[in-house]
Amino acid sequence: MKAFGDIWRSNLFQKWLMAITGLFLVLFLLGHLSGNLLVFLGQAHINEYAHGLRTMGHGAVLWGARIGLLTFFILHVASAITLSRRNRQARPQKYAKVEARSSTLASRTMLYSGLLLISYVLYHLAHFTWGAVHAQHYAQATFILPSGELVPDVYTMVVKSFSEPLITVLYLLSMVMVGLHLNHAIASAFQTLGVTNRRIVPMVRTIGPALSILIALGFSAVPLAIILGLVKI
Numbered sequence: 099m100k101a102f103g104d105i106w107r108s109n110l111f112q113k114w115l116m117a118i119t120g121l122f123l124v125l126f127l128l129g130h131l132s133g134n135l136l137v138f139l140g141q142a143h144i145n146e147y148a149h150g151l152r153t154m155g156h157g158a159v160l161w162g163a164r165i166g167l168l169t170f171f172i173l174h175v176a177s178a179i180t181l182s183r184r185n186r187q188a189r190p191q192k193y194a195k196v197e198a199r200s201s202t203l204a205s206r207t208m209l210y211s212g213l214l215l216i217s218y219v220l221y222h223l224a225h226f227t228w229g230a231v232h233a234q235h236y237a238q239a240t241f242i243l244p245s246g247e248l249v250p251d252v253y254t255m256v257v258k259s260f261s262e263p264l265i266t267v268l269y270l271l272s273m274v275m276v277g278l279h280l281n282h283a284i285a286s287a288f289q290t291l292g293v294t295n296r297r298i299v300p301m302v303r304t305i306g307p308a309l310s311i312l313i314a315l316g317f318s319a320v321p322l323a324i325i326l327g328l329v330k331i
C-alpha cells in the first residue's frame with residue numbers, strides 16, 4: 099500500500115497522469131467538435147445527433163461518458179496544480195531571464211490558461227447544459243425529427259445564442275485560450291510519455307500546433323458563421 103502511495107505521489111506519475119488525462123480530454127474535444135460541425139448540415143442533423151447522445155442506452159452512455167470526463171478533468175487539474183506547486187517550492191527564486199529564453203508564453207502560463215479554461219467550461223455548462231445563464235435561449239423550442247419524435251431544439255438554442263455579439267465574443271476569446279493551452283499541452287504530453295524517437299519527434303512538434311489550431315478554429319467556426327449570418331434559423 100505504501101509503495102502505491104509513493105508511486106502516486108511521485109513527480110513522474112503525476113506527470114504521466116496529467117499527460118494521459120490531457121490526451122483523453124483532447125479526444126473528447128475532437129468528438130465534441132465533430133458533433134458541433136453538424137450545425138453546418140442543418141437543424142435536423144444536429145438535433146438528431148444531440149437527441150441520439152442523450153438517449154443512447156437509455157441515457158446510460160451519456161452518464162458514463164460524463165462521469166469519465168469529470169474524473170479525467172479532476173485528475174488533470176489536480177496533477178497540474180500539484181506539479182506546479184512542487185516546481186515553485188523547489189525553485190523559490192525566479193530565473194526570469196533563463197526561463198523566458200527557454201520557454202514560450204504558453205508554457206509559462208499553462209496553469210493560468212488552464213484555470214481560465216475551467217471558468218469557461220463552467221460558463222459553457224451554465225449556458226447550454228443547465229440553462230442557468232442566457233436562459234432566454236435555453237432549449238425553449240422543440241423540433242420534430244424526421245422519425246416524428248419531438249426533441250429539444252439545440253440548433254435554435256445555439257443560433258439564437260451566437261446571434262448576440264457579446265456571447266460570440268466571449269466564446270471566440272475562450273477558443274483562443276483553448277488553442278494556446280493545447281498548443282503547448284499536446285507537445286509536452288508526448289514528451290512526458292517518452293516520445294523521443296528522432297523520426298517521431300518532428301511529427302509530434304507539428305501535430306501539437308496543427309491540432310490546437312484545428313480545434314480552436316473548428317470550434318470558432320460555429321459562432322463566427324452565425325454572427326456573420328451564414329447559419330440562421
Ligand code: HEM
Binds near residue numbers: 164276320321
Ligand atoms: C464554440 C464552441 C462550442 C460550442 C458551440 C459548444 C456547444 C455545446 C452544446 C450545444 C452543448 C450541449 C449539448 C446538449 O444540448 O446536450 C455542449 C456541451 C458541452 N460542451 Fe461544448 N461547445 C463548444 C466548445 C466547447 C469546449 C471548447 C469545451 C471544453 C473545453 C466544451 C465542453 C462541453 C461539455 C463538457 C459539455 C457537456 C456535455 C454533457 O455532459 O452533456 N465545449 N457544448
